[in-house]
Amino acid sequence: MAQQLTATNDFVIKFANVNGSGSASANELFARAILRMGVPVSPRNIFPSNIQGLPTWYEVRVSEAGYLGRRGGLDMIVAMNPETWQRDLAEVAPGGYLFYDSTRPLPPEMFRDDLTSIGVPLTEICNATYSDPRQRQLFKNIIYVGALSALMDIDPAVIEALFSEQFKGKEALIDKNVAALNLGRDWVQKNLDPDICKLKVAPADAVGDRIFMEGNAASALGCVYGGATVCAWYPITPSSSVAEAFESYCRKFRKEPESGKSKYAVIQSEDELASIGMVIGAGWNGARAFTSTSGPGVSLMTEFIGLAYFAEIPAVIVNVQRGGPSTGMPTRTQQADILSCAYASNGDTKHVLLFPEDPRECFDHSAAALDLADRLQTPVFVMSDLDIGMNRRLCAPLEWDDSRKLDRGKVMTADELEAGREFGRYLDVDGDGIPYRTLPGTHPSRGAFFTRGTTKNRYARYSEEGADYIENMERLVRKFDTAKSQVPQPVLRRAEADTRYGVLYFGSTAPSMDEALDRLGNEGLHVNAMRLRAFPFPDSVAEFIAAHDRVFLVEQNRDGQMRMLLCNELEIDPARLVPVLHYDGTPITARFIHGAIRDRLAQYQVVPLERAVS
Amino acid sequence: MTYITKPKLHHPSLKRNAVGFTRRDYEGQVSTLCAGCGHDSISASIVQSCYEMAIEPHRVAKLSGIGCSSKTPTYFLGASHGFNTVHGRMPSVLTGAHLANRELIYMGVSGDGDSASIGLGQFAHVMRRGVNMVYIVMNNGVYGLTKGQFSATADKGSVAKKGAVNNDAGIDLASMAILMGASFVARSFSGDKAQLVPLIKAAMSHPGAAILDVISPCVAFNNHKGSTRSYDYVRHHNEALNRLDVITGSAPITAEYEPGAMVEVEQPNGTTLRLRKISADYDPSDKAAALAHIQEQDNVGEIATGLLYLASGRQDLHANLDTVETPLNRLGEADLCPGSAALEAINKGLR
Incomplete structure (x- = not known):
């Protein structure tokens, strides 16, 4: 037998479950409990493109040193899915642990002799306690969290506190969950040597004031703080939760107190073509707007992105990247849309891309993207990915400076037009490549112009003259150079x-x-x-x-x-x-x-x- | 087309409307479409409608897709912002623009290729959402700019200029709009200004998704014998159901009408449509009957025109979303940004 892996606050545990069995919240409870003990964790959902029945995993890295990336390798498997048992088992490092449901006897080939097998009769405990099949399934998850907490020295008071917060006002639910937790704990304490598991959690002070948040929620909140009022989107993994979170935050923060009316508009559109079209329409008309999508959505949006580049309309696209090409790996992570976003569209185009590293930067960059899009009058991409977007990650708390103003960029006002200021929609008055624009309806007789995807001269008149075309294209390059100093620096x-x-x-x-x-x-x-x-x-x-x-x-x-x-x-x-x-x-x-x-x-x-x- | 630049000077005796504009103030640049193009008549009808309704030109936003029809916004309302978007996708841009500022009047201009072929999806969905707009389809059954290919509204069996026969079923955008939930659906003919102008005015006064399917013959590629979109064909097969007046609170704006029974329909925004019936038993508030009538006329080769359908009580997109009265593009930091204290509370909940 290999030497038992021994570690405190530094190990990787993976839960192998069946999708739709209610395991996700129990697994997150496990991760949060460790976090509450002051030990950094980084959990990752590894899920299928499926709602019910297929294998799903939840991997938790526990690292007092604060390493939040995926480590690789596995120290303990919580094997709750017979279908993936063999491959799950194969992943565990020699000396590691197998935690399983021992209700039914299992043949010897289901085990590895270089692992410590810890069997807890979860089904038996459940069946003895609950008669309702759904309760049996849900509480089984809580029972294994209880068993693990006893094996790893996770403080049960911390878990109970989490229950109280989660089910605030529903006392009966709190009690039921605590009871299930204790079923697992009691069984372990009665039947096992507590030192059978040498992966332990000990209280530490390594979390500080950091927050535990999903990147998609942070992007959504960045769009709220950044002043987005229009969100148009089409459901696509792994980005759907951006728009959903935006709407949910808006319901909280963007209702007119007296009337209850909304200071935002969210449209679930018919496809990504329409999403970006709506964003561009809103941007043209002076509202801050964004869409969230993933690679296949960007492919569809490409024609419109070219229009926004050439006609110079602000637009923000939160691209939560997944595995490509085509439908690719919809529930897996990649950074594979760099070129398709940087050069999206026919013709010569270049787009501003921002690369957040964690939820904190998803927040910062999304808010910044809205400013940049207005300032530069062009599409701006926030290049998140599934790993950041759909997993909770420990990150610095979000911050906002209350004196910060929304940078609306160069928008000529009715007063300026009235005073006789010269307006040429594509006139580079400041030498930075960024022209002035006017919003529809600004002035009764001045500043109206025609926006188009065709070539035009500096006064927005249709032109197929080579000289006009080149002047415009070179100005766009100048504008892109200006962007270098305005984007987040390396x-x-x-x-x-x-x-x-x-x-x-x-x-x-x-x-x-x-x-x-x-x-x-x-x-x-x-x-x-x-x-x-x-x-x-x-x-x-x-x-x-x-x-x-x-x-x-x-x-x-x-x-x-x-x-x-x-x-x-x-x-x-x-x-x-x-x-x-x-x-x-x-x-x-x-x-x-x-x-x-x-x-x-x-x-x-x-x-x-x-x-x-x- | 013409090479003449329009003179900018107006004759001092030109009549002014209630907001002080002359008819010329609603014009745009000189059209570059073919002489005799039906689209130019529609542009002229839009000019006349806006002048007569005394709309300030800058309060209109005109959006279009791609194609001959979509070029026309350059030829009317020169003092309005315009947006020539991408092919078949004007509806989404218009929707977004409307979300940003609910106070402007939105005019979407499209063609049959733009709306029924490449843009059928967006056409359907903009109607479903009840975007408060006037959506004008300049419908000639062909692609003009690419020289005469059939579009999806071409009737089955119609013959192209070069002799090809269209074997595909034609899409009727008016029926489709009724099915998709548009609340004002009308059809007219570019050659019948007396019918078209009041319909445009009624559509502009309608607080919801209003669509006008305007048959507009293409003199270059679809005005020959065998075409079902030629001037001659449409004149001979035009079955007008009714004639309209719009009453905007002040004196009604009337056009010359044939006599007939009269019905007044009040709209949620206070305007009243006065409908003079030509077809005595046609009731435009009956959705099923409207669809049936359009189909029956089509079966006998006739084109039903006039106000085909007017829904009562349907809400527009902003009402459905319950957005604030202030246009979203005018909201500032105080309205939009919850501030650092709220953020600290969020942080607290994430530990």
């Missing part, structure tokens, strides 16, 4: 020692990258790191690449799309950018990044620093 993390190697990464890769950098650093392998937060790339990105012999580019797609974008936009020799690619649909792990960079550095014959010194 974040630099310097290695502890000088190095000729750098790494670029972005979005949901961030927590795994942070961990990989720590591990590389501990091994004396030093790499400077820059987290990209936006396209167009600020000048500091080119400078970073120029300052290193080789730069790793870590991304979650097959073709190295960010690498292509960098090579194309900054005219970088592709040989200097080394792709590190992970794209099987699971979130990238620190182990993967660490391994890939370490192996590459070995090929380049980099000697770890302390070894070189000693």
Whole structure:
């Protein structure tokens, strides 16, 4: 028998369940309880495109050190789904644990002798207590949380407090859940040696004031704070919860007190074509508007995005990326829409992309995107993904400066028009490529113009003159250059020692990258790191690449799309950018990044620093 | 088309309407469509309607898709903001614009290719939602700008200029709009201004989704023998059901009408439509009967025109969404941003 895995506040546990069995809330309860004990956790839903019956998993990484990326590997499986039993079992590291329902005797081939098997007769306990089949199913989940809490030293008072908050005002439900919890705890305490499980949770103080939130809810809240009044969307995994959360926050914050009327409009449209059309119509008419979607939706929106670029209309698109192409892996994560968003549309176009790393930045970037779209009069993408969007993630609390004004950009007012100020819709008066616009209905006789997707001159008159076309297209490039200084700037993390190697990464890769950098650093392998937060790339990105012999580019797609974008936009020799690619649909792990960079550095014959010194 | 630039000077004796504008103030640039195009007559009818209704031009937003019809917003209401969107997708842009500012008058201009072929989906859904607008389809049964291909409203069996026969069933946008929930559905003919102008005015006064399917012959590609959209054909097969007046609270604006029984219909926004019946037993408030009548006329090769359907009591999109009276595009930080204290409370709930 392998040495039993022994760890406190540092392990990975995975729950294997059947979709629709009510396991999700019990599993989240488990994760939250650990969080409440002051120990950081990062849970991940691994779910099928299905409502009921197919396998689903919930993986919880417990890390007092605060590593929130997916670690890779597994220390304990809670095997509640016979269908996936064998593959679940195979994932557990030697010395790890199998937690299972021991009501029925199982044949020896269902076990591994290098694992500690912990059987609790969950069904038997349930059947003895409950007669209603749905109750039996739901409380079985709570009973295993109770059993695990006893095995891992999770404080039951913390769980009871969570019940009280969840079922506030429904005392009967609180009592029922506490009773179920105790059924599991009592059975373990009566029948098992508490030290059979050496994965323990101990109170710590490593969470601080951080919040535990899904990126999609944070994006939605960013749109509320950023002043969006129109949301048009079409249901698509993994982005649907953005619009749903927006509506729910609006019901809370955007009702006129006296009348109860809404200071927002949400339309579930007939398709993504209509969603983006409505956003563009609202943006043209001066309301802040956004849509949320995923890759296939962006494909459909592409024609309209070209219109918004060329006619210069503000629009925000929250793209919660999933595995592509086509329907791809609808319930898995990727960063594979970089190019399709950066260059969406026929003709020469470039779009502003923002890359949030966690829910906090989903909030910040969504609010910023609404300002940027108005300021730049162009579509702005918030490039979230399923890993950030649909999982609760520990992140810095959300902040808002009450003195902050909505930046409406260059909108000429009725007074300015009345005073005789010259108006040319596509006239570059300030040299930054950004023209003035007027909103429909502003002035009885001045400032009206015709918006079109065809070519036009600087006064918005239809023109097929080459000179007019080129002047306009060059101004759009100038405008895109202006955007460089207005988008969120990259974040630099310097290695502890000088190095000729750098790494670029972005979005949901961030927590795994942070961990990989720590591990590389501990091994004396030093790499400077820059987290990209936006396209167009600020000048500091080119400078970073120029300052290193080789730069790793870590991304979650097959073709190295960010690498292509960098090579194309900054005219970088592709040989200097080394792709590190992970794209099987699971979130990238620190182990993967660490391994890939370490192996590459070995090929380049980099000697770890302390070894070189000693 | 013409190369003449329109003179900007107005004759000082031009009559002004109640808001001080002359008819010329409602015109746009010189049309670049073919001489004799039905669309130009519709543009002229829009100009006349807006002038007579004394609408301030800048209070109208005109939106269109792509095609000959969708070019026309350049040729009327030059002091209004216009938006030539993408092919078949004007309805969504108009919907979004309307959400942003409920105070303007929205005019959507489209064609049969734009609405019935590429844009059938958006056409259906904008009607379903009851967007408060006037949606004018300039319906000629062909693609003009790409030189004469059939569109989806072309009648089955009609013959193209080059001899091809249309084997596909034609889509009747008026019937479709009734089915989809439009609350004002009318059909007219570009060659019958006396019927068209009051219908446009009635549509503009209607507080909901109003659609006008206007048969508008294409002189270049669909005005020949064998076409069911030619001037001659439509003149001979036009079965007008009624004639309309619009009463906006002040004196009724009347046109010249043939005699007939008269019905007054009050709309939720206070305007009254005065309907002079031509077909004595036609009741435009009866949805099923309207659909049946359109179909019966079609069966005998006739085109039912006039106010085909008028729903009572249907609410528009803003009423359904219960949005505030102030246009959403005028709300500021105080209305929109819940502030840092609310955010701190949210943070607290997420720990």
